[in-house]
Amino acid sequence: MNSRYYHRYGMSMIELLIGVTIFGLAMLPLMWLGTTQTRGAYSVGKHMMAGQIAASFLDSLLGLPYKECLEKIKKLSGRGKMKVLDDEDLKKTLNSLQEDGIKKDMETSFRYFRYQFGYSQDEPARILRLDLEVFYRVEESDEKTEQSVKLSVLKFGERNG
Amino acid sequence: MRLQLHPKKGNITIILLGLISVMLIMVVALSKRMTGHTQLLTLSDYTQITRYFLESYAGDVLQQINMNVNEPDSELYNAFRGPPGRQKLKTGFYKPAAMLKKLADELKIELQLPPEIVFSQAEELGYPPGFDCPNDFKGSEKKGLLEIVCKAKFHGRQYALRVQYPFTVVMRMTPVLKDFMLFVDKIAAEQGRDKIGPNDHLNIMFTKEGKHPEEADSQALSHAGNIRVKSGFKYRPMILLPPLDETEYNSPELSGKVFLGPSDEAVYLNLAGDTREAVADAPGSDSDAEFTASVGEMFLVSPETLKVADVTRDFDFVPVFMNKNGEFIRMMGQDVELKHKHIAKMGILGFSNEIVPEIGEIFKDTAYAPEDFFNKGSGASEFWQKLEGYGHGYMAFSSGLKLMGIRPDIGGHARRQIFGNVLGRFFVMTFWWPPSGGGEPLKYDENRSPTDFPEREVYGSVKYSFQPLLDSQKYQDFMSRMVSGKNWNPRSGSADNLPDGFMPMNADFDKQSKKIFMHGQFKANDGFAARDKLEELGRSWFAVEEAKDKTAKGAESRVGRTYMSGEEFLEAAGVKQGKFKVNGIVYVKGPLKVPPLKMKNEEIGGGVVLVDGPISLESITRGYDIDTGQFKLGPPGNMLGRGPAYDFYKKIKTEITQESFLTFVSLRGDPITIKGEALIGVQLICLNDQNNTPYDQIMWSSGIRKEIVFVGGIACNYLNLPKRLEEFGQIKSSCSLLKAPFFMYHSAMAAQKPALAVQMMENMRGYLLTAGKVGKDDDDE
Numbered sequence: 001m002n003s004r005y006y007h008r009y010g011m012s013m014i015e016l017l018i019g020v021t022i023f024g025l026a027m028l029p030l031m032w033l034g035t036t037q038t039r040g041a042y043s044v045g046k047h048m049m050a051g052q053i054a055a056s057f058l059d060s061l062l063g064l065p066y067k068e069c070l071e072k073i074k075k076l077s078g079r080g081k082m083k084v085l086d087d088e089d090l091k092k093t094l095n096s097l098q099e100d101g102i103k104k105d106m107e108t109s110f111r112y113f114r115y116q117f118g119y120s121q122d123e124p125a126r127i128l129r130l131d132l133e134v135f136y137r138v139e140e141s142d143e144k145t146e147q148s149v150k151l152s153v154l155k156f157g158e159r160n161g
Numbered sequence: 162m163r164l165q166l167h168p169k170k171g172n173i174t175i176i177l178l179g180l181i182s183v184m185l186i187m188v189v190a191l192s193k194r195m196t197g198h199t200q201l202l203t204l205s206d207y208t209q210i211t212r213y214f215l216e217s218y219a220g221d222v223l224q225q226i227n228m229n230v231n232e233p234d235s236e237l238y239n240a241f242r243g244p245p246g247r248q249k250l251k252t253g254f255y256k257p258a259a260m261l262k263k264l265a266d267e268l269k270i271e272l273q274l275p276p277e278i279v280f281s282q283a284e285e286l287g288y289p290p291g292f293d294c295p296n297d298f299k300g301s302e303k304k305g306l307l308e309i310v311c312k313a314k315f316h317g318r319q320y321a322l323r324v325q326y327p328f329t330v331v332m333r334m335t336p337v338l339k340d341f342m343l344f345v346d347k348i349a350a351e352q353g354r355d356k357i358g359p360n361d362h363l364n365i366m367f368t369k370e371g372k373h374p375e376e377a378d379s380q381a382l383s384h385a386g387n388i389r390v391k392s393g394f395k396y397r398p399m400i401l402l403p404p405l406d407e408t409e410y411n412s413p414e415l416s417g418k419v420f421l422g423p424s425d426e427a428v429y430l431n432l433a434g435d436t437r438e439a440v441a442d443a444p445g446s447d448s449d450a451e452f453t454a455s456v457g458e459m460f461l462v463s464p465e466t467l468k469v470a471d472v473t474r475d476f477d478f479v480p481v482f483m484n485k486n487g488e489f490i491r492m493m494g495q496d497v498e499l500k501h502k503h504i505a506k507m508g509i510l511g512f513s514n515e516i517v518p519e520i521g522e523i524f525k526d527t528a529y530a531p532e533d534f535f536n537k538g539s540g541a542s543e544f545w546q547k548l549e550g551y552g553h554g555y556m557a558f559s560s561g562l563k564l565m566g567i568r569p570d571i572g573g574h575a576r577r578q579i580f581g582n583v584l585g586r587f588f589v590m591t592f593w594w595p596p597s598g599g600g601e602p603l604k605y606d607e608n609r610s611p612t613d614f615p616e617r618e619v620y621g622s623v624k625y626s627f628q629p630l631l632d633s634q635k636y637q638d639f640m641s642r643m644v645s646g647k648n649w650n651p652r653s654g655s656a657d658n659l660p661d662g663f664m665p666m667n668a669d670f671d672k673q674s675k676k677i678f679m680h681g682q683f684k685a686n687d688g689f690a691a692r693d694k695l696e697e698l699g700r701s702w703f704a705v706e707e708a709k710d711k712t713a714k715g716a717e718s719r720v721g722r723t724y725m726s727g728e729e730f731l732e733a734a735g736v737k738q739g740k741f742k743v744n745g746i747v748y749v750k751g752p753l754k755v756p757p758l759k760m761k762n763e764e765i766g767g768g769v770v771l772v773d774g775p776i777s778l779e780s781i782t783r784g785y786d787i788d789t790g791q792f793k794l795g796p797p798g799n800m801l802g803r804g805p806a807y808d809f810y811k812k813i814k815t816e817i818t819q820e821s822f823l824t825f826v827s828l829r830g831d832p833i834t835i836k837g838e839a840l841i842g843v844q845l846i847c848l849n850d851q852n853n854t855p856y857d858q859i860m861w862s863s864g865i866r867k868e869i870v871f872v873g874g875i876a877c878n879y880l881n882l883p884k885r886l887e888e889f890g891q892i893k894s895s896c897s898l899l900k901a902p903f904f905m906y907h908s909a910m911a912a913q914k915p916a917l918a919v920q921m922m923e924n925m926r927g928y929l930l931t932a933g934k935v936g937k938d939d940d941d942e
Contacts, residue, residue: 019177026181033191051209058213067729120260124738126224127260151209152268154217154260156224158722158733158923159742 043138043147050134050149053084053113058132058153060089066157070128076117084113084134112137126157211315212930214270215322218311221258222276223326223921226307229254230919231744231766233820241330241919244300250278250307265313273312273319281308281325281927289701289714291680291693292336298688301917302719304329306926319935325927331719331746333767333819333916335826337698339844340685342401342417342577342906343564344876346696346848349426351855351882356429356648357544358551359387362855362883364431364586366398366561369514371435371455373398373900375890377557380520384554389883395890396561398456399882400901403566403575405801405810409908410569413576413670414686417874417906419564420580424679424694425652427582429544429645430666432458433559434511434587436492436522453570453797454898458559459493459511460568461585462644465674466664467507469629469638470495475572481508482592482600484527492523492590497639500628503595505603505639510588512559519553529602534590534641536605542646544586545605561886564666567899570800579667580678580695582656584645587664591641593617595625603627603640611635637661686911699848699876703771703826716771716826721745721920727753730770743768743823745920751775755825757837760784765821765842768918773828777862778845780837783817785809789838789868792903793896800898810905813872817842818909819916822873827858830878836862838892842907843873855879861888868895869902874910 061069076082084090085107097103118131131152138145229235236251252275257265265272283305288294306325313320338344353360367377367390375395382392390396401419409415421428435457464470479496480489494508515521518531531553535545548555564583565574591603595617603615614627614636629639638661645663656677659665669676680691680698691698702715712718722745724730730749734741741758744766751774758765761784787809795803823843827833830849847858858877861869869892894900 022177023180026177026184030184030188033188037191037194048205051205055209062216065725065729067732122258122260125258125260127221127258129260129264149206151213152264153213154220154258154264156220159224159228159735 039138046136046138047147047149049109050113050136051151053110053115054132054134054149054151057087057115057134058130058151061130062153062155066126066128066155069130069155070119070121073117073119073128073130077119079117081114081116081135084110084115087115112140126159128155128157129153130155207316207318208320208930208932210268211270211313211320211932212322214264214268214315215311215313215320215930217261217264218257218272218276218313219309219322219324219925221261222255222278222309222311223923224258225255226278227921230921231742231820237919241328242301242917248280250280252276252278268315271314273314276312277308277310279308279310280305282306286329286331286718287714288336289698289704291691291698291701292715293690293692294336295688295690298915301915302329302331304718307921308927314935317935318932320930320932323927323929323931324925326925327922329719329721329745329920329922330917331721331920333745333769333918334822334824334844334910335702335716335769335846336687336689336915337683337685337691337695338702338846338876339824339874339910340414340418340683340689341420341876342874342904344420344695344699344874345878345880346420346422346699346876347850347855347878348421348880349423349428351879352428355547356427357547358555359389361429362389362881363428363562364512364555364558364560365390365883366396366433366559366886367514367557368433368435368456368512368559369557371433371437371457371513373433373456373559375900378514378520381514381517381554381557384517384519384552385558386552386554388555388558390558391887394887396883396886397889397892397894398561398563398901399880399885399889400563400899400904401566401577402806402899402903402905403569403577403801404906404908405807406814406908407802410575410801413578414684415908415911416575416577417908417911418578418580418683419583420695421564421583422581422694422696424581424696427584427649427651429584429586430560430562430564431512431558432461432585432587433563434459434513434516436513436515453568453800454900455568456559456563456900457511457513457568458563458565458585459509459587460572460574461565461666462493462509462587462664463668463675464495466644467495467497467509467589467638468661469497469505469634470507471497476509479506479508481506481590482527482529482602484525486526490523490527494590498630499593500630501596501625503593503625503627505627506592506594506600507639508590508592510590512556512587514557516588517553517556521557533602533604535588535643540606540608542605542607542643543648544646545643561882562880563901567800570798574668576668576670578678578682579665580680580683582649582651582677583666584649585664585666586643586645589642589644591639593627595619595627597623603636605640605642607637609636609640611637686913687915699846703828703846703848705828716746716769719746720748720771721918721922722747724749726750727772727774731755734766735764740764740766741823742766743770743918745769745918746771748773751831752777753825755779755781757781758783762816762818762821762842765823766918767818767820767822767916769824769826771826771828772831775831775834776825776827777834777836778825778840778843780839781823781841781843782839783813783821783841785813785841787839787841787870789870789903790895792868792870794898797898806896806903806905810872813841814908817872817907819912822907822909822916830858832857833859834862835860836864838865838867839870841870841872842909843871844910845873845875845877847877850878855881857881857884860884863888863891865892868892870905871902872905872907874906 114135133150286302492508497505594600616626683691706713757779758781827847830851
């Protein structure tokens, strides 16, 4: 009987194991990167939203006459850290929305957003500094991941001379 | 045994390597994308932070422009008042506010100074119909845009904010109206249709012995059925003092004009009489304090009014007729020469208790009754018939409004122009005095033939006849009468052709005659003229355009700021800081309660405050130590040229200018209540009649205890005069020579060059935020 070499065309178990392991090891950072990327994108969204909220809150205050603005900021800053969704103006806006879906979406998105006002005043010069910090969570379930956007602006009272 | 590699051996390694490479590429790409995201986010954050910072910077610049632009010594003052054009402004005035610097430090933003300020657009402001702006003033009132460019560096990038702020340059006072000391465009309604009697609420000031006693005599009241004057109530007249300064006294432009409207109705003011004036005027008699302080207004009547009197001579104190005791009844007048040395004695009498037949001295113990002079029944003049019907007691009540002030020591009267169909009402009593055989009154008779003069037969043989010197002279020129004794309807004839028998209160000094002045004759010292009825001008200036996209050309287009409450306005004006800066034309959602303004003129920025609601004003004393209780005229003989009132006016004459003059306007005709005794340098306007019937528009509070001193102007639809005179009556006179509040015009209101105020508005336009890398010429938007 002639000795015959049996030609193996498949992979050995060892090869397969090694391949899977290498692939697995290579996939891990990729998956981590993917997760980070997703989280990053999500965070960017949150950050942008926080910036928009801060800007719109400040703009609405800047639109008020000086005295009203001062009274409002005094009231708001006295409240400390507040939920964005508890803001009366925002509530009114949300309530005025016709589409329930959009309203729900907004409420979900802003669930963990908080804000805090601060102010200082140069009374004789009629200059009011408005400070606003809007907080958001990078990971909604984790309070420790809270980050913030802070904006400051000066509001000038009318001085006719 | 020899190991032979299978041809496919190593394939997996290659595949794995390839896979890893793909993964690596993916990792790199993902990581790059993530970095891009982060950079984008950072840039967005920086832009937002810088945007707010630059807006704060621009706001600071604007605030400082506002503070400087109306200060006459500042660089900006002239820049804004110059001819329009695109020009750069000097920025030396700008010093960043401490708060802005602090913010820059905290944010680590590099503030780039100075800002750039450029006029980017300017156009002339128009006027409502009827306002004729002088050519040399056109373009002085304008609106335009001021461009401010603020720059800052932040994290290696340069940011620039370019914004435009609208501005207007407007007059600090209301054109045309400011030339009036008193402008009451519907006052004719306060006189009723009859113009005399119970509904005449203008001629209600009891007059006796050349004075206005605070309370009317009960006897006079009993002969004046249903007169508006209340028994037991005190009244003091509203006397518009003549200018205390000699130049102003002789200037029609500076003495403060008066308008009593409307233009198509006549207003009759009973001139107050004073028989003591005549005594003092008699040759050889000396003036005394009582005479000097007379409220008699016969000084307003000049001989030319009588047509036949000698215009080259003043009125004298003449005996007109005799009483039963053989004593002459004397009064102001003239002996008018007739042919054959006959004399017609023509006396003029004002409204006063003395001429009331039942209680006065004039007809007491005489053989004559009023009807011998003024006729009776249908033969009498219209007003005399009415007066007889209402009661002779009305003859004791003269006008509560004295437009020319009090009788000056120097004679004549101020060259104040009175606009409107304002007629002076008084009596002329003519007695023909032939050489012998007594005489006879020339009775009022309009229907008598003009050539039918009386004749008289003496001792049955001598016949005297009344023959005027000139053939053209008519009986009606001599007869006794009530001047302005008929209800003349201006609608039926032109004011230029006023029929005989009326005396306009206005004196045309160019023509040395009395003449009605309407808007055509109006010419302000600053050159403004009126091309429409004066009442229309008052209305159109404060009109508000109904259409949303349009603005009326008057005050509405000139409003620089809007305040949603009186408190907000007071805060912006700087009341808490001891200032009151209006600096332009502002709209205030009323009510507005203005506290006492004791700050000096320099701390007051003049302007017009349009209030949508009621206004209450405390004293406005401008830092002057003024005790109105001590406010007095000078001693007899130099009444207007000396005394505390004169001293005060001399001081404020130059110190108060239009730059600090204040105008308060009640836009909807709500009342303006004055709660302080002194208002210095103020014009009050209430021209939006809401009731179409007289009501309280400008009133004095019952809380005022000291003498009232008002320096400025009043413009309203109605005075509701009885109420005002009652309010004045609550205060005891502080001056023995003037038993009335001190109403004075301030010549600054009629300045040749109107003062202008610059108003910057906060609503930004042309907003452009740019960012670029530092050092890079081209900005990336």
